[in-house]
Amino acid sequence: MKKKSVSSSLSRRQFLKGFGSGVAGSVALNKIASALPLQKTLEKAANDANRTPLNLSVNGKTYRLSVEPNRTLAEVIREDLQLTGTKVVCNHGECGACTVLLDGEAVYSCHILALDAEGKSVTTIEGLLGGEELHPLQKAFVKKDGIQCGFCTPGQIMAAQALLLKNPRPAKEDVLEGMSGNLCRCGAYPKIIESVLEAAKTD
Amino acid sequence: MIPEIGYIRPRNLREALEALGENRETIRVIAGGTDIIPGFHINSRRFRDIRTLVDISGLPDLTFVDLENDGLHIGGAVTFTDIVKNPIIREEYPLLAQAAFRVGSVQIRNRATIAGNFVNNAPCADSVPPLLVYDAVIKIQSTRSEKTLPLEDFLLKPYKTQLQPDEIVSEIVLPPLKKEYRGEFYKLGRRRSVAISRITLAVLVKLQDRTIEDIRIASGAVTPIGRRFRELEDLAKGETAEVDFLKELSVKLGEEILKITGLRWSSAYKLPVVQQMFYLLLRRVCNR
């Protein structure tokens, strides 16, 4: 591969040609399309007729939506509601990053059709915050350093929340089991487990 | 990517059956969705023809657990979490509770249903070996008919059962089991959690002193589908549960499996290990 000079006007011209831009001359002016509204872009191009109304209760608030049946709960939470704390990592029900509470139980939201959540109560990481006040689990994860990169953290905390709702004073084995559906590649497991035990102590 | 589909949420079993009856070819029941949704995402051939889903998860007439005179009735859409928690199942049918506890993770157990597990009929379905040794009978309903048949007959081959497109497995009946039966469930996975089974075994034994009065043996993940080993059971009945015989029985299990599967890529590992682990399982059951 022959190297091209980065700064030569030749390559600059080729660049413009390559993009089929109408701009001539020595200044490479970027072509910028007028921006479309965000919501329009986020909406699916799919047939509206296939949409089904959905009353989705998330973090105590009811949203009136209209969604295609093939959309997962994770997609609707992230894209339609812009609650991006819930993460999609494997989209295969293997890693737990998309964990939310559905009627108080931990579920993989990538595994669930959004329409299935009609009439149920969904809690995401954003719903744990009580106003300004951190939830005891959130406090514990900070205090015990149950975080590294933080990408799996919302799912970890939601799995922990489901665990503590059912079993407020879990033994370490219960926590290991209850958290084992949530992968953490940073390997923060010992501190995640400690965080959950700490929250159980203070809760 | 999930294809464009329709979604029907019936209010009860009857509505679900009616929906199925109307669109036989392209409709499919979804319960927990733990097989179907990931299957869609990887464009699995098994789910390509689906155009409509009927969601039966949480339907009250499919989520009961009732102890009756003829045994324990478990609704088809009962989740593994509910099975793990159920005191009657833990007490009377502990192998099923143990197997349920080893399914995936909490999140999967909260969604995955017992009938979904064997209707999907993956070779590694964890609930199948315990259900088989408990002689589970299943009730299948459609708008046309209602029938019951042994689970063993219902399972045909990997990912294939007798279920017709318009039918739903509405319940599983576990016949009463005499207190003298003792059992064990064993699962081998590559990891300790969220593990697909490499081998599962379930054994129920009724001993009179050291004599095997009755024995029921089932496995999963080592044969194309989970199955009972009747010939082995017949061979064992009346024998003494001593070490030498238990080894003989274990070898026979290996031979049976080999006969069924022929040589597979995993045989070099699974065959010796299944014999070994079956032997250890028998030792535990018989020595307790």
Place this chain on the structure above:
Amino acid sequence: MRKKFSIVGKPVVRRDGLEKVTGQAKFADDINVPGQLYGVMVRIPVSHAKILSVDYSAVENHPAVAAICHAGDIPGAKKVGPIKQDQPVFCYDKVVTPGDVIAMLVGESEEELLKLRDLVKVEYEPLPVLTDPLKALKSDAPLIHPDQKSNLIVHHRLRKGDVDAGFAESDYILEQTYTTPFIEHAYIEPEAVIAVPREGDKGVHITGSIQNPFTTRKIVAKVLGFPLAKVRIQQAELGGSFGGKDDIMNILSARAALAALKTGRPVKIRYRREDSILESYKRHAYHLHYKVGFNKDGKIKAMKIDVVADGGAYSSMTPFVTWRTVVQATGPYETENVWTDVRGVYTNNPYTGAMRGFGSPQPIFAQESIMDEIAIQLGMTPDEIRRINGFKPGSVTATGHKLENHDVNLLTVLETAVTKTGFSEKWKKNQRRGKMLPDYAALEEISANPGPFILHKDDFLEPDEVYRKGIGLAVSFRGCSLGAEGVDAVAAYLSLQQDGSAYLLSGLAENGQGMRTTYSIVAAEVLGISPDDVFYLDLDTGYVGDSGPTVASRATLMGGGATRAAAEILRSRLENVLRQHWNLPENACFVFRDRQVYAENNPERKIAFAELCDLAYNQAVNLAAIGWYAGPKVHWDETVGQGPAYFTYVYGCQVAEVTVNIATGEVYVDRVVAVHDPGTVINLLGAQGQVYGGVTQGAGYGLWEEISVDKGFIRELNFDQYLIPTSKDIGEIVPIFVEGEDQYGPWGAKSLGEPTLELTAAAIANAVRNATGKRFFHLPLNLEEILLSKKLHPTSKNRGSA
């Protein structure tokens, strides 16, 4: 005497904890820009082929397609790479591995594009597929990159002393071959990037899950034919990287930027896990042949090492990864005579590059396994053989580097680990074992008929024979930072505010390891404030000097050094203000502590730090500074592989205790005691986190993880098949820090991230040897490896196949 610190070395909670526990942290795919389009890749299912034609007619006028980007759109470099430019941004003449991308469809609906991409018709001529690097080296092998002379990417040679004479003088010679697999980084966050075309002549702004923004900038600028300053890269919150979000992100950023400039609209690319595993690079698979000569007294006389690294389809970081291998291949053992060859080779496998460890986990597995075998052969314990040969102060490495001017702590970490675990007693006790591990492999080989799979009665293990305990250790030395790889310097920008709060930004990137917190501690320590007073800025290549990549466990050492330098510049300015203010002489000293500043010899005389900042601000003193930290010169003679390769080293020892189920081959890690010398611990919580993470990933390497390849195609494309450890898979991890003195880094703080990973698999393998009496040569030690000494792979590609 160690310096007394007020914050350094204590547990400090993460500065970015709040946004991470609330779900507010913005990772790349959490960012959406009005008008954004998506990019979806077009690939063909082939490992090696000549592209004959590409027909876009079925999609080019489709309403869902806003643009199609391909090699023809590239104004600048069509091929990129950190060392050799051999990787096309879009393939145009050949495809050399299944992850290769021919074009990208751009449009508003990602879903639509995913359906449409199959309509692009690519005509190609399949070429012979090379998956074995040893075969790829043969002279008649087809060339993967026809513009190169051979499939050899690089060949590092190290020649020290006279190995032939060394072997001739040895009482014994041991020769063994080990292999390690490809490994997926498996960062939890899949790749995502969004490129936004900027107004007028401002170029392009890119935000993404990018490990090394300055490297990305170089690549994007080259591809676009832009000056560097016209490409601004901002790092989104990064969901794990471990060396993995380098090349792949550079290329994805270049594709997104091309599309953004072509369409005039923001373009986002986000990968699904399957795309991620398919296209992203891996840790190298290695083939390692070791020949070691040693005497009855345990002294090693000579080592001859031949390593072949599978570089996969592109060279990426292979020349540097394998360079670290050649430097460290003997392990931390004094050896007069060494002859090492390390070759990196092109194949049609997935390409390989940087991953945590960077060329060390592979040789450590081999070298530490062999050291144990030597000990066993001589009737010694593993710690004894390492005491005899291990580096001491003044020892000379295989590269001829005399170890001095830092604490050569190898034997200290070894003794600490051995004492803590009661190693020798346990090891000796486990060596006296009962019934051997069943050898099903031998059964199988007797004949092709399946009968051998059926056990004989005396093959059966009894219940009390199933579980075996084992203990094993591994030690290493590791060169810190980049060494002779290249320029090694880092910038840090620190800006004090009138009220005593501060902005801090380093040119290195937060990868999730806790670097922001570490740097905040360093700045706070110098200025006597709290890390809570330090607000860390988002990394943007426009705002701070090029500091190279965040790799090689250099963040604390180099970036910490730069941060300390910046803080000291500001402290000195504040001291000058105070001398004038208090009328003190030029040589007056001060104590900065607890947000107060004291005259050194008069603690009564004090001023609040905030007040001092206000004073300085009002005197028009510049309260912003850029700290710079450059590593000392290193030297390398590549013809013989001699020279002081790195300016300082760290040492570690891990002891693994395992339980092996010899009936099934399951290995459970009961405990890992990890003793490391990171120089100085800056944040105890962060340091522990590094150990937990390194050991967990190292255990994954040892026991489960493997990217297996079938004719170039990866079998494990998601986490149902690529198994990483869960919270239940590893027992206790015990981090122990032995701190040393070093002249480099902030107060002598060095490296920790990679040393914690590189030892674990080797320690586990030695523990399994101790438990079973059998040596294993091929990672990972999964169920089949333990019982059959080989891997078994499904013949069907269906997932979940039993």
